Amino acid sequence: MASTDTSTAAKDAVEGGDGGRPADDTAGLEAGLDALESVEPRRTPLRQTLLQKVLPPVVAVLLVVAVWQLLVTLRIVDDPTKLPAPSDVWAEIEESWLQGELLGYIWTSVSRGLLGFLLALAIGTPLGLLVARVRFVRAALGPILSGLQSLPSVAWVPPAVIWLGLNNSMMYAVILLGAVPSIANGLVSGVDQVPPLFLRAGRTLGATGLKGAWHIVMPAALPGYVAGMKQGWAFSWRSLMAAEIIASSPDLGIGLGQLLENGRNASSMSLVFLAIILILVVGIAIDLLIFSPLERRILRGRGLLVKS
Amino acid sequence: MATITLATAEDTRTDVRSAARIEHVSKSFAGPAGTQLVLDDISLDVAPGEFVTLLGASGCGKSTLLNLVAGLDRPTSGAITTDGRPALMFQEHALFPWLTAGKNIELALKLRGVDKSLRRDRAEELLELVRLKGAYGKRVHELSGGMRQRVALARAIAQDSRLLLMDEPFAALDAITRDVLHDELTRIWRETDLSVLFVTHNVREAVRLAQRVVLLSSRPGRIAHEWQVDIPHPRRIEDAAVAELSVEITEQLRGEIRRHGQH
DSSP states (O other), X not given: OOOSSOOOHHHHXXXXXXXXXXXXXXXXXXXXXXHHHOOOOOOOOHHHHIIIIIHHHHHHHHHHHHHHHHXXXXXXXXXXXXXXOHHHHHHHHHHHHHXXXXXXXXXXXXXXXXXXXXXXXXXXXXXXXXXXXXXXXXXXXXXXXXXXXXXXXXXXXXXXXXXXXXXXHHHHHHHHHHHHHHHHHHHHHXXXXXXXXXXXXXXXHTOOHHHHIIIIIHHHHHHHHHHHHHHHHHHHHHHHHHHHHHOOOGGGOOOHHHHHHHHHHTTOHHHHHHHHHHHHHHHHHHIIIIIHHHHHHHHHHTTOOOOO | OHHHHHOOGGGGGSOTTOSEEEEEEEEEEEETTEEEEEEEEEEEEEOTTOEEEEEOOTTSOHHHHHHHHHTSSOOSEEEEEESSOOEEEOSSOOOOTTSBHHHHHHHHHHHTTOOHHHHHHHHHHHHHHTTOTTOTTOBGGGSOHHHHHHHHHHHHHHTOOSEEEEXXXXXXXXXXXXXXXXXXXXXXXXXXXXXXXXXXXXXXXXXXXXXXXXXXXXXXXXXXXXXXXXXXXXXXXXXXXHHHHHHHHHHHHHHHHHHHHHO
């Protein structure tokens, strides 16, 4: 607003008070309406969160272990080489923990997985932006990206081994081929879902071109982008496990996939179980610790998280 | 007048006494049944500080006209001159949900090049202008419909345009909230040197707010009639004078609509 004085002849001609009624009256009415209609943000108390979010999965896991234990105790499956007792698997975990190897296995895989994911993010983001914004690139690469998403990444292991040999680069290549399409596609659908109203509003505010991309398109597309990132992580982790199981070499160090393969070779079912449980737990933990909080934070800030 | 001193060199070749000058503007769109004429030879001047409402039934192209004035679209023929880029308010609040109320306003300030150190204070001032002191850190979804439209109004004013375009901004609000926002808009319009071009299909609203009501016919949109509204402020939507003029305008509007049933 340039000035607060009534500056035009037309307005000077207007007689009388403020709006339609005395100013105090309007202000009071407005304050009343505001108080009646606004929603107070409310945080769920910790007890309720524990009860509603933490308890159910814990109960589910305990149930699975109980059924497992029953199968063994009641001798329904009476062959430890096919189904070891939960206690045997636990003993296996304890042993490798005491030998100080457990964290080593986990770290080998997690560091590979996360580094590969970050690389995939660095490649998938600009690629996604290009596909979303440049019509020619979209027509050329869009279908290929969608197609790649449905290709099981394990299919990339043999060519990667042939091209790059048995080394870490081959692992990263497989991760990239698995995760880049997910991340790029997530960003593309995020950009596609930006409401046209935001673009129009942005343009009237002067956000055009690069400014528009930075201030309007990118933040508006963020939820889709994060969903793509989440999926990208899942694909990274899966691809990596496939690569680790298939391609083993002493130079590569032992990751979780390798551990699983070692268990098979040694016919140790409890080691196989240990490896599978660790792969599952790590995949879930990364999602729970990094991506879910990020996604919830973004959605909650926009009022998109419906509380049940 | 402030408008003249602030007009840029570029504006001197046009008539700077207009906040918006619409000259013989026509607009047609390519449709399934060939080219469809939406606006037909519209000429309209909005004087600085003037409050004009554009009134019409569905299909009169009033929103199309507003888009043309806002520069979001180009006329098929004719010319539109405005004093700088106009601000635009929509029926939906169009606030960005990833920003707080205050940051939405600050984005408008930033995009017109206001220095970072001044933005926060300016945003607080504008929130105070729409009587939303203390709403700076509020998220958009935490605000009621009326509050959102007030933040949107503050954001539009933050653009520092001479002309504010409003596309049925209160149509989605309940009657009491709308009534209060009419008061607020009138107050802010009178406190500032804004010109307003306000589109609505609500006759009472048009009369309640405007100095001049322009009636558009439908398909194609043409200017059918104009009324000067000399009812003194403060006005209320229930005022007898408002009602009386509304009856007259509604008659005319119905006549325009009836014409379409006859073909």
